[in-house]
Amino acid sequence: MQSNPLGHKVDLAERAYRIRRNALKMGEVQGQGYIGQALDIADVLAVSYFHAMRYRPEDPAWEERDRFLLSNGHYAIALYAALIEAGIIPEEELETYGSDGSRLPMSGMASYTPGMEMSGGSLGLGLTIAVGMCLGLRRKSSAARVYTLFSDGELDEGSVWEAIMSAGHWKLDNLIGIVDVNNQQADGPSTQVLAFEPLVDKLEAFGWFVQRVDGNDLDAVVAAFDAARNHAAQKPRMIVCDTRMGCGVPFLEAREKNHFIRVDAHEWQLALEALEAGRTQ
Amino acid sequence: MTRTAANSASVAAKPRLTTSAMIASIASEGQRTKPAPFGHALIALARSRPDIVGMTADLGKYTDLHVFAREFPDRYYQMGMAEQLLMGAAAGMAHEGFTPFATTYAVFASRRAYDFIHQTIAEENLDVKIACALPGLTSGYGPSHQAAEDLALFRAMPNLTVIDPCDAHEIEQVVPAIAAHRGPVYMRLLRGQVPLVLDEYGYRFELxxxxxxxxxxxxxxxxxxxxxxxxxxxxxxxxxxxxxxxxxxxxxxxxxxxxxxxxxxxxxxxxxxxxxxxxxxxxxxxxxxxxxxxxxxxxxxxxxxxxxxxxxxxxxxxxxxxxxxxxxxxxxxxxxxx
Incomplete structure (x- = not known):
């Protein structure tokens, strides 16, 4: 059991399970979705929304909230799953995922969805916005933090490094970056598409406080978020999360790795059952 | 209405420069000018608008934002020569309730940072005012600095208001007008010694x-x-x-x-x-x-x-x-x- 700043006792494993379940149900609605990514990042989102971040579900624009930027907009299915679990989006809207007129489009956009703080889709935007937000929050003497999730593939984008350099320059200690290293992008393994290692060394050289953890180990993720929040140095913080695509659904996790994991129509129910079987009560 | 003798003289005998300098004055010889009208107008506005901040990508001196920086050093953000970051960060500032005036050259805003303006600023209809020097053919430096297509690109962007002011008199009025307008604006910027013409016509800018x-x-x-x-x-x-x-x-x-x-x-x-x-x-x-x-x-x-x-x-x-x-x-x- 973990306690979050709201004072509630929450079981993070159960939260992560429910985020995965919500995501699978949305994937089933459309028969598609970036489900491999949603499953790999569910633990990080559970820790973000049920351990680390301050927010008010009934008031997603609450001025003192911690901001969460989803730079990798195609992970929207995962964030919706978390926002539903957090009570920011009603659970019944899950049925509308990706449909005409839905508030839950397949790529995350701020103007559509409560709790979605930026419009992603075009990769490499999130950290640049985060830099401006963190400077703005500093101007307002706000204690709020900006959590920014992005993917290892985004490390190919020059703008990401502009922002990484800038955050170091401004010593943005209110910025917590989270990079999902699932080593999979559109054309293949991220490390082969464009080598980005040694990532920790690079980020440290840019002036960041960097931790690297197994992003599917809840205890490790919690410890990393705590260390990032409590770190004394005036530096931006990065948590490099190594994750497993399809995590929580063994047959998807074992499936040939691909940016867009294929799930056949009959398999969504099987995936939900496999997830349920692994549920820790 | 009277026209100045200088205007007539400029038509008759315009001196010919011989270099392809990046920064060239568009003022005719002897023409009345005003220095840095954008920067001074922004200072005047910022005195009553604490939400105004200035941001630039290593072109503060060349977009007249340096005068604003001298007056309000703590409201000036030097973002480095990184135009994509400039636009994304300006969006972030606007998210937090500030009204950034982001400056660079027109070529860099339109050609290098287009997607960042499109996605982080215009799509969310944020209050970012983009003011860009060297619009159209106002530099002899070659295509790298000649923004011949900036209006075509920005006209095509939804939500964006696009302004092409004529002179110092107009720029002084455009600055408060676009700050009062809700939504993103692209403004072509004339900087340095800027010609002064429209005051003689009793002109008032209206958005x-x-x-x-x-x-x-x-x-x-x-x-x-x-x-x-x-x-x-x-x-x-x-x-x-x-x-x-x-x-x-x-x-x-x-x-x-x-x-x-x-x-x-x-x-x-x-x-x-x-x-x-x-x-x-x-x-x-x-x-x-x-x-x-x-x-x-x-x-x-x-x-x-x-x-x-x-x-x-x-x-x-x-x-x-x-x-x-x-x-x-x-x-x-x-x-x-x-």
Whole structure:
């Protein structure tokens, strides 16, 4: 059991399970979705929304909230799953995922969805916005933090490094970056598409406080978020999360790795059952 | 209305520069100018608007934001030579309730940072004001610094208001007007010693409004930016030839003041000439042509603008002559079309 700043006792494993379940149900609605990514990042989102971040579900624009930027907009299915679990989006809207007129489009956009703080889709935007937000929050003497999730593939984008350099320059200690290293992008393994290692060394050289953890180990993720929040140095913080695509659904996790994991129509129910079987009560 | 002797003199004897310098003055010899009107207007505005901040990508000195930085050092954000970051960070600032004025050169905002403006600023309709120096052909440095297509690119972006001011008098009024407007704005910026022309016409800038600066029976020039200054000089020159040239100044390229343009273009017997410091593709000329055609208004129509080619490096007056946007060449062409 973990306690979050709201004072509630929450079981993070159960939260992560429910985020995965919500995501699978949305994937089933459309028969598609970036489900491999949603499953790999569910633990990080559970820790973000049920351990680390301050927010008010009934008031997603609450001025003192911690901001969460989803730079990798195609992970929207995962964030919706978390926002539903957090009570920011009603659970019944899950049925509308990706449909005409839905508030839950397949790529995350701020103007559509409560709790979605930026419009992603075009990769490499999130950290640049985060830099401006963190400077703005500093101007307002706000204690709020900006959590920014992005993917290892985004490390190919020059703008990401502009922002990484800038955050170091401004010593943005209110910025917590989270990079999902699932080593999979559109054309293949991220490390082969464009080598980005040694990532920790690079980020440290840019002036960041960097931790690297197994992003599917809840205890490790919690410890990393705590260390990032409590770190004394005036530096931006990065948590490099190594994750497993399809995590929580063994047959998807074992499936040939691909940016867009294929799930056949009959398999969504099987995936939900496999997830349920692994549920820790 | 009186025109200055300097204006007349400039038509007669314009000195020819010989270098392809990046920064060249667009003021004619002896023309009245004002220094850094954008920077000083922003200072005046910021005194009553604590939400205003200035941000730049290593071009504070060359966009007149440096005067704002001296006055409000804690409200000035030097983002480094990183235009994509500049735009994303400006969006982030706007998310937090500030109104950033983000400056760079027009080439970098339009060509390098387009997606960042499109996705982080315009799509969310954020209050970011983008002010960009060296618009159109106002540098002799070559295509790297000649923003011949900025208006075409920004006109095509939803939610974005696009402004092309003529002179220092107008820039001083544009700054508070766009800050009062809710939503993103792209503003072409004239910096340094900026010509002062429109004060003599009793002109007031209004967002979204085109204004008739002078009347004339034979020709209606529809223009924006520095081409309005040129058009006024052409009108003066052709007056001697008994050719009446009206000048309709259209500083707001988007949204276009369709009502005023249609009203003026509908007056029978006048040739309509659109003059713009921009490629003939996708700017004011095609915007006006499309409006007229859609509205069934079909006067004799001519278009003065930059050719669809990579422009040469060279001295600005030489280039303005070569590409047909100098007062002299415009006067000759318009007379030839009559």
């Amino acid at each position: 979204g409004k085109a204004k008739v600066l002078r009347d004339g029976a034979e020709v209606l020039v529809i223009s924006s930016g520095i081409m309005t200054m040129r058009a006024l000089e052409v009108a003066q020159a052709l007056e001697a030839d008994k050719v009446g040239v009206a000048v309709l100044h259209v500083p707001t390229i988007k949204p276009l003041d369709a009502e005023t343009i249609l009203q003026e273009a509908s007056r029978s017997g006048r040739m309509v000439v659109v003059a713009e410091n921009h490629t003939v593709i996708g700017g004011l000329g095609e915007a006006v042509a499309g409006l007229l055609l859609r509205s069934g208004v079909t006067p004799k129509f001519r278009h003065i603008g930059l050719p669809d080619e990579f422009l040469a490096a060279g001295a600005l007056p030489t280039l303005h002559d070569r590409y047909g946007i100098s007062t002299e060449v415009m006067s000759t062409r318009i007379k030839g079309w009559l």
